[in-house]
Amino acid sequence: xxxxxxxxxxxxxxxxxxxxxxxxxxxxxxxxxxxxxxxxxxxxxxxxxxxxxxxxxxxxxxxxxxxxxxxxxxxxxxxxxxxxxxxxxxxxxxxxxxxxxxxxxxxxxxxxxxxxxxxxxxxxxxxxxxxxxxxxxxxxxxxxxxxxxxxxxx
Amino acid sequence: xxxxxxxxxxxxxxxxxxxxxxxxxxxxxxxxxxxxxxxxxxxxxxxxxxxxxxxxxxxxxxxxxxxxxxxxxxxxxxxxxxxxxxxxxxxxxxxxxxxxxxxxxxxxxxxxxxxxxxxxxxxxxxxxxxxxxxxxxxxxxxxxxxxxxxxxxx
Numbered sequence: 651x652x653x654x655x656x657x658x659x660x661x662x663x664x665x666x667x668x669x670x671x672x673x674x675x676x677x678x679x680x681x682x683x684x685x686x687x688x689x690x691x692x693x694x695x696x697x698x699x700x701x702x703x704x705x706x707x708x709x710x711x712x713x714x715x716x717x718x719x720x721x722x723x724x725x726x727x728x729x730x731x732x733x734x735x736x737x738x739x740x741x742x743x744x745x746x747x748x749x750x751x752x753x754x755x756x757x758x759x760x761x762x763x764x765x766x767x768x769x770x771x772x773x774x775x776x777x778x779x780x781x782x783x784x785x786x787x788x789x790x791x792x793x794x795x796x797x798x799x800x801x802x803x804x
Numbered sequence: 805x806x807x808x809x810x811x812x813x814x815x816x817x818x819x820x821x822x823x824x825x826x827x828x829x830x831x832x833x834x835x836x837x838x839x840x841x842x843x844x845x846x847x848x849x850x851x852x853x854x855x856x857x858x859x860x861x862x863x864x865x866x867x868x869x870x871x872x873x874x875x876x877x878x879x880x881x882x883x884x885x886x887x888x889x890x891x892x893x894x895x896x897x898x899x900x901x902x903x904x905x906x907x908x909x910x911x912x913x914x915x916x917x918x919x920x921x922x923x924x925x926x927x928x929x930x931x932x933x934x935x936x937x938x939x940x941x942x943x944x945x946x947x948x949x950x951x952x953x954x955x956x957x958x
Contacts, residue, residue: 657941663945696865698958715850716850732886733894735922736890749941769886785814787903796912
């Protein structure tokens, strides 16, 4: 049941190398049908966020007209990186199948482990310079959001 | 020096509530000038990945014609979530300034902490069902990538 979807994700990954992109493909399935396919377009689009999984999630949301992808399954040629995992949780995908893993990705020059390590560190101990600038006007923005009765939650 | 950029990010966040979006804004600055601005468009675009930071990074990459945003600084009205942090690392942004933090976001109904917890867990212990389907054709994709001499690394 899962095999043809995974084969398709891997096929997309392979074709994407020839197209000048990274070696990653992803497919999103709902009710046994593919609703979105994507490959990695970081270098082609000059978009650091254009990983195959993110691109597939964007397409699936547009396809369904919904930002909630509950009930959908992602097939990825490689284990999703922390950014893509974050996107997967926000999209509420129900399951993820993957073929290659983070060690394969690292051998290919993609350093997911740095990001995992950084995210697990307290902000002040990260390599990335992150500085909080507390601001009363930002507090006010959240107060307005919390008090808004007709907001769309997500 | 940082104040006007942060004020702008917060202003965008506030205006976005009125536009039907989430209470988040982001600005990317290079050489003292704003090169990209964005707000959260998850509900408006049905795109679960359309956080303000991700949208600003996408715009900045397009603006510079480069997927490497080294030397750029992000100003966000709120502490970036794990997905956005992943995007920030991939984009190689040099610094991040933020006003509200993850506790403010959580009080507003945005549960970043679930994602931090999930990412720190071994795959088999996550709430998200993640299954590896090892596949020789996926190994072959990475072998082709590793052997390709004219690839664009990122």
